[in-house]
Amino acid sequence: MQPIFTTKITKFKSNDSFECDDILVREIKLDINVNGAKAGSMMATPTDVEALGIGYLLSENIIKSYSDIEHIDFNEAELALNITARIDEGSLNILTTENVIISGCGRSVTASVNPANMKAKVIQNDIKFKRSEISKQMGEFYTQCDLYEKTGCVHTAKLMIGDKFYIGEDIAQHNTIDKAIGKAVMDGANLRDGILMVSGRLSSEMVVKAVTNSIAVLVSRTAPTSLGVLIARRFNLTLCGFVRGENLNVYSGAERVYA
Known part of the structure; x- marks a missing residue:
């Protein structure tokens, strides 16, 4: 399925009007089925669908690693991602019974927003990034983002691990993170060595996924929310916002950023 489609529009420009073709991003409702049962649905862009599903299950603690996936298949006709995996039944039950409508684009749910329910431990990682390198990478943020270049209508996440980039593009920002994470683990990359860059706000669900x-x-050109900052500080995540030019704000974990 193509992630874009072309339609006729009427364009007004100065005192003129004319018909022309316009490229739009495609939006679908994707069902995620795990071991034969529906685990949830999300509004998404139909790219990197398998990576999206894997990243989503990792972020919700339903699987522990990519090796837990036994089979994954996207049924394009039914718009369903069918996954067979070794799972944490408790985490799956929490997702389907105690989910929260999150602040991201579309109507999506998560079971991991509440810090009291998070299974992740405090981050113990001495990795450091030079401030100028963070600024450089954010300055080049959209140079590898094909869908954004074509439509201007998607969010983007870029996960940099060493000299490799894993890019997620989607109408929903939280999906971009899951796509980037899914692509990285499918490639055998170590997420602990990475820096995650996103195009939008640093709200609680974005912080939780990291x-x-x-x-x-976790870095963005825009601002964090108060809950995003509190979660980052509680779990020792380095959180950087307003990364523009040579300037940036560090809201948590400043020891990982050096001049």
């Missing part, structure tokens, strides 16, 4: 997956540094 913490749950032991990613020590």
Whole structure:
């Protein structure tokens, strides 16, 4: 399934009007089925669907590692991702019975927003990133983002591990993180060595996804929420916002950023 489609529009420009083709991003309702049972649905862009499912299950503690996945298949006709895996039944039950409507785009749920319910431990990681490198990477943020270049209508996450980038693009920001994480673990990368960069706000669910997956540094061009900062501080996550030019704000874990 193509992630974009073309439609005719009427464009007004100065005193003129004319018909032309416009490229739009495709939006679908994706069902995620785990071991034959529906685990949830999300509004998504139909790219990297398998990576999205894997990242989502990791972020919700339903699986512990990529090796828990036994089979995964995207049924395009039914818009369903079917996964067979060794799972944590308790985490799956929490997701389906105690989920929270999150602040991301679309109507999505998570069971991991409440810090009291998070299974991730405090991040113990001495990794450091130079301030100028963080600024450089954020300055080049959109240079590898094909869907954004074509449509201007998606969020983006870039997970940098060593000299490799894992990119997630989607209409929903939380999906971009799951896609980037899913692609990284499918490639055998160590998430603890990474820095996660996102295009939008640093709300609680974005912070939780980083913490749950032991990613020590989360960066954005925009602001965090108060709960996002509190969770980052509780779990020793380095949280950087307003990374623009040579400037950035560090809200938590400043010891991992050096001049």
